[in-house]
Amino acid sequence: MSTNDTTNDTQPSDFQRGFDAAAQGGMDPMMAMAMSQLTESCPFKSVMALGAGFALGGLFGMFMSSMDTTTNMDEFTKKSTKEQIRLTLKDMGQRSYSSAKNFAVVGAVFSGTECVIETYRAKNDIYNxxxxxxxxxxxxxxxxxxVAMGTGCAGFAAFSAAIDYYMRHG
Incomplete structure (x- = not known):
């Protein structure tokens, strides 16, 4: 028995398990690794957060526009039903789009910044x-x-700390 014939009793690494799973699924292991690297990159995470923020912001804006009671109801009810529906849909569309843009920007900036900080620090903790x-x-x-920047910094940092703490400690 040569020295190369020894058996290895150690468990396969996560990396090797990923290759094995990809091979069983019919995916080329190199393609699986490339896909993994892509989805873990900061630009990809930022774009995904941008898209998710846009979608959720749109839904939030639509919901909030349905709760708004600032419309002059006397003038509104005097209009035809068709005109009321048109005005309501126009308002919902404008508010949805506005909220969608804002949520998208917040999601992309936060996600990208957090990813860059996490990559630089090589740690995944609450401080990121x-x-x-x-x-x-x-x-x-x-x-x-x-002053607004300081307030924004403190507010977003406190909110991020609260959410991160809740997600980590339930």
Whole structure:
């Protein structure tokens, strides 16, 4: 028996299990690795957050427009049913699109920032989310000046800390 004939009793790595699963599913292992690297990249995560934020923001805007009671009901009820429906749908569309854009920007900036921080630090902990929240809040409030940026930083960081803590500790 040569030295190369020894058996290896160690468990396969996650990397090897991924290759084995890909091979069983008929996917080329190199393609599986490339797909994994793509989906774990910061630009991909940012684009996914942008899309999810746009969709959720649109739904949120639609819901909030249905709850708005600032419309002058006397003038509104004097219009024909067709005109009321047209005005309602127009308002819902405008508010949905506005909320969708805002949620998309927040999602993309936060997700991208958190990913870059996590990659740089090589750690997955609560401080990544807090830092990303601070940067996101400050960036979104930049037009308002330094005080607004500080407030945005503190607000987003606190919210990120609360959400991260809840997600990690239930």
């Amino acid at each position: 989310g807090i830092s990303a929240g601070c940067i996101t809040g400050a960036a979104l409030a930049a037009k308002g000046g330094p």
